[in-house]
Amino acid sequence: MSLGLNPSPPTLSVKGISKGFSEKGGELQVLSDVTFEIERGELVCVLGPSGCGKSTLLKIVAGLEAPDEGTVEVDGRAVSTPGSDRCVVFQEDALFPWLTVSENVAFGARGRMSKSELKSEVDGYLDMTGLSRFADYLPREISGGMRQRVALARVLILKPKVLLMDEPFGALDAQSREAMQRLLLSIVKDLSHTVMFITHDVAEAVAIADRVIVMDRSPGRISSIVTVEDQAETHSRLRAIMHSL
Numbered sequence: 001m002s003l004g005l006n007p008s009p010p011t012l013s014v015k016g017i018s019k020g021f022s023e024k025g026g027e028l029q030v031l032s033d034v035t036f037e038i039e040r041g042e043l044v045c046v047l048g049p050s051g052c053g054k055s056t057l058l059k060i061v062a063g064l065e066a067p068d069e070g071t072v073e074v075d076g077r078a079v080s081t082p083g084s085d086r087c088v089v090f091q092e093d094a095l096f097p098w099l100t101v102s103e104n105v106a107f108g109a110r111g112r113m114s115k116s117e118l119k120s121e122v123d124g125y126l127d128m129t130g131l132s133r134f135a136d137y138l139p140r141e142i143s144g145g146m147r148q149r150v151a152l153a154r155v156l157i158l159k160p161k162v163l164l165m166d167e168p169f170g171a172l173d174a175q176s177r178e179a180m181q182r183l184l185l186s187i188v189k190d191l192s193h194t195v196m197f198i199t200h201d202v203a204e205a206v207a208i209a210d211r212v213i214v215m216d217r218s219p220g221r222i223s224s225i226v227t228v229e230d231q232a233e234t235h236s237r238l239r240a241i242m243h244s245l
């Protein structure tokens with residue numbers, strides 16, 4: 001007789017998501033029946049052409065936008081509003097300009113722990129993201145790449161179950177982008193973070209992802225899901241898929 005072992009649910013489960021927006025001329029169907037799962041510790045990229053609905057999908061997962069159909073589950077529990085179990089890093093860093101780097105990192109975690117714990121947590125994340133020297137700087141006094149490191153540190157300190165990233169390095173120059181990709185990889189693999197990362201850049205997806213979900217447009221739906229084993233082989237395969245869309 002089977003012991004009926006109950007495997008734990010995936011960290012993120014997106015089931016049958018559809019979404020349309022009403023426009024002057026009628027309804028624009030943006031997402032159609034999008035279903036996928038992300039396991040704990042996995043970094044999954046959602047890759048697709050501009051306008052295919054990637055940001056809309058991320059906002060639905062974050063609870064910032066409601067789907068017309070479908071559900072989002074975190075650890076098997078349905079979620080429909082924003083929560084600190086799902087933190088977002090957008091392309092624009094959205095830091096508080098009047099707070100220093102360390103105050104920005106501490107901001108969301110205030111009240112969750114004692115002052116001394118908070119200080120040591122902030123110091124730890126500043127160190128991890130290479131920002132210790134800039135703790136007392138204001139956002140306008142540091143580079144775009146450094147601001148995105150602050151944006152990353154201030155969500156990591158909240159220890160979200162799922163990290164949601166919408167083209168977070170899209171505005172950076174190529175060199176800073178590669179440095180950020182390496183930093184993100186080293187941190188999320190060390191801390192076993194679960195990440196949904198949006199990009200329209202094949203090279204970026206191949207460089208960081210365990211799996212890549214490729215989306216087609218009009219309406220946005222999953223065209224294929226590719227596991228990254230050999231990076232060069234996956235790169236040419238993804239380019240071929242993207243060209244065929």
Ligand SMILES: Nc1ncnc2c1ncn2[C@@H]1O[C@H](COP(=O)(O)OP(=O)(O)OP(=O)(O)O)[C@@H](O)[C@H]1O
Nearest residue numbers: 021022030048049050051052053054055056057200
């Ligand atoms: N709030 C909204 N109201 C009306 N239409 C919207 C809204 N949000 C998104 N759209 C439309 O939905 C479609 C998908 O937008 P979305 O921003 O999700 O695409 P994307 O894949 O993230 O594109 P990009 O790569 O350019 O960021 C677009 O046609 C966009 O104009």
Ligand SMILES: [Mg+2]
Nearest residue numbers: 054055056166
């Ligand atoms: Mg977008």
